[in-house]
Every structure is written in C-alpha cells, then in structure tokens.
Amino acid sequence: MALQPKKIIIDTDPGIDDAMAIFLALRSPEIEVIALTTIYGNVYTTLATRNALHLLEVAGRTDIPVVEGSHVTLTKGTKLRIADFVHGADGLGNQNFPPPKGKPLEDSAAAYLVQQAKENPGKITVVALGPLTNIALAVQLDPEFYKNIGQIVILGGAFAVNGNVNPAAEANIFGDPDAADVVFTSGADILAVGINVTHQVVLTDSDREKLASSNGNFAQYLNKILDVYFSYHREAYNTKGVYLHDPTALLAAIDPSLVTCMEGIVRVQTNGITRGITILYNKQKRFGEITEWSNKPSVKVAVTVDAPRVVKLVMDRLMDS
Numbered sequence: 001m002a003l004q005p006k007k008i009i010i011d012t013d014p015g016i017d018d019a020m021a022i023f024l025a026l027r028s029p030e031i032e033v034i035a036l037t038t039i040y041g042n043v044y045t046t047l048a049t050r051n052a053l054h055l056l057e058v059a060g061r062t063d064i065p066v067v068e069g070s071h072v073t074l075t076k077g078t079k080l081r082i083a084d085f086v087h088g089a090d091g092l093g094n095q096n097f098p099p100p101k102g103k104p105l106e107d108s109a110a111a112y113l114v115q116q117a118k119e120n121p122g123k124i125t126v127v128a129l130g131p132l133t134n135i136a137l138a139v140q141l142d143p144e145f146y147k148n149i150g151q152i153v154i155l156g157g158a159f160a161v162n163g164n165v166n167p168a169a170e171a172n173i174f175g176d177p178d179a180a181d182v183v184f185t186s187g188a189d190i191l192a193v194g195i196n197v198t199h200q201v202v203l204t205d206s207d208r209e210k211l212a213s214s215n216g217n218f219a220q221y222l223n224k225i226l227d228v229y230f231s232y233h234r235e236a237y238n239t240k241g242v243y244l245h246d247p248t249a250l251l252a253a254i255d256p257s258l259v260t261c262m263e264g265i266v267r268v269q270t271n272g273i274t275r276g277i278t279i280l281y282n283k284q285k286r287f288g289e290i291t292e293w294s295n296k297p298s299v300k301v302a303v304t305v306d307a308p309r310v311v312k313l314v315m316d317r318l319m320d321s
C-alpha cells in the first residue's frame, strides 16, 4: 500500500527562494501541502500574504488556503528587518505581478497551526522558512502544541559559522530571536537546517540556463524572478550562483537522509552584539554548574548535506513542471 503523503504547512515570507520551495513542494508526491502561513522577513507580512496567494494562483493551486501570520515580533516589536535588498521590493524579483484574486482565511496563522496540530496529532510537519514568530505564538497559545505537532523543520541558524545578517546571526533567527528561543526550547521534534548547511547548496549559472531552456511553467516563472537573487549573491558573496536555503529545508523535511545531524540543545541570544546567534550544546562535556542549556529538550541540527542530490532534486522537479 502506498504511504499516505506527509501533511505539510509551509510558514513562509515569499521571497525568491521561498517561491522555489513552494513550487518544489507542489511537485513532490511525498507530501501534501495543506496550507501556507505567512510571516515577515523577506517582505512585510501583508506582502508575504499577497505573494503566497499569487504563487498559488500561478501554480493553479487555489485550493490550498493561505493564513496570515503576525505583523510584529513575539515581544510586539514593530521595527522589523526586511530583506528587500535580497529579493526585490516586491519580494519576487521586481516583476510587478498583478495582485492576486484570492484572500487569506479569517484566522491567524498561530491559531490555525494550533488547531491543525490538535486535529491531526503527530501528523503535521511545519516547514518554517521565515522568522519563527507564528510558531512561538502557537507554542504559547497551546501548552500541548509541542506534542501535537509532528515535526518543525526550521530554515534558520548559523551553527558554528558566521551569520548572513552580521557575523553572529542568520536572517530568520535575527528576525525574531525571542521567538526562536521559545521554539528551540519548546520540546517539539525539531530539525534545524542552518546556513552552515545551505551555503553548500548552490544553484549555478548553468543550472539556471537549464531552467531557462525548460518549457515548464514553474521553470519559466522562476527564471524570471531569479535575476535579483543572482545579482545579490554576486555582490554580497562573489558567487556565480545562489544559495538554495528554502528548497534545502523543504527537501530535508521530505527526505531526512539528505542531511546528517547532531543532537543537542539550542539556545538563541536575544540581545547584545550577538543578538540572534544560535549556540548548540552538543552534550560532549558534562558541565559542573547549571547553565542556560541545562534541562532543556534536545533538537536535531543539520551538519552535513548531500548537496549534489539536493540540487538534482530541485532541478528535476522544477524543470518539467
């Protein structure tokens, strides 16, 4: 008997690599995308909702609901860091797409996550591609959420490497460090895929040429929006290609054998010059004193990735679609 597809909710701030991950998800037979929930990060939340609706319309999948998430950080902060310099002012490569026809559900992302997890205990995977505010709100709303949710796959963190916002912090964790610390210490089954791993997964210029030559709807659409993302990488990293952050996390949620992990306790610094830094305690040393890591639940942190296999899956699934 064929396995039931895994139910996935993508929490997203689209975003060019979010668009890739969403299309990839829609082309992955192993999973069923049950909703997109939205968050600020690459764009403000209002625009994230608009882009999520737009991407589902492009894909012909308006059957999938969009649920709007928080407009402010967990501590009600309104001074958000928006990465429009990575994705364009519209989040999708400055293409001036028409506004979507659809509307989000009349619910908040956090309440929706709580309800879905309660109705399908252990069965839902959340793939979190932006700052973790919605997930932290769900943890705070329902003391059972951490048990009811199947797995939370987090695209975020810079484990033992420099960040991409500053030398300490990765963008999604920096976006709401308080939320990230709540989620990492919640007790949920968590897999973190950080930039220590995603910076090894590069879509090259020649991969992009292949995408451009494909007649597929998704390939053509992505080729258009990728210009801005490629220019940013050339300038910021001097790479001839782009990092596949969000697609890597999505694929790790589908097939955990694409990464190897370490287990341990992750805490997030919430203030000071290292605000947003993620520190994994690998439990190799037994500390004599109580630390901020003592008696916290363990999570999985990706430490290696089969990059060629990830890139091939991305290409194969996006080329002929």
Ligand SMILES: O=c1[nH]cnc2c1ncn2[C@@H]1O[C@H](CO)[C@@H](O)[C@H]1O
Pocket (backbone or CB within 6 Å): 015, 016, 017, 018, 042, 083, 086, 129, 164, 165, 170, 171, 172, 195, 236, 245, 246
């Ligand atoms: O340099 C950057 N600054 C801010 N955000 C970035 C940068 N590069 C990529 N992303 C975005 O943040 C997530 C990975 O950290 C990805 O979702 C990517 O789209």
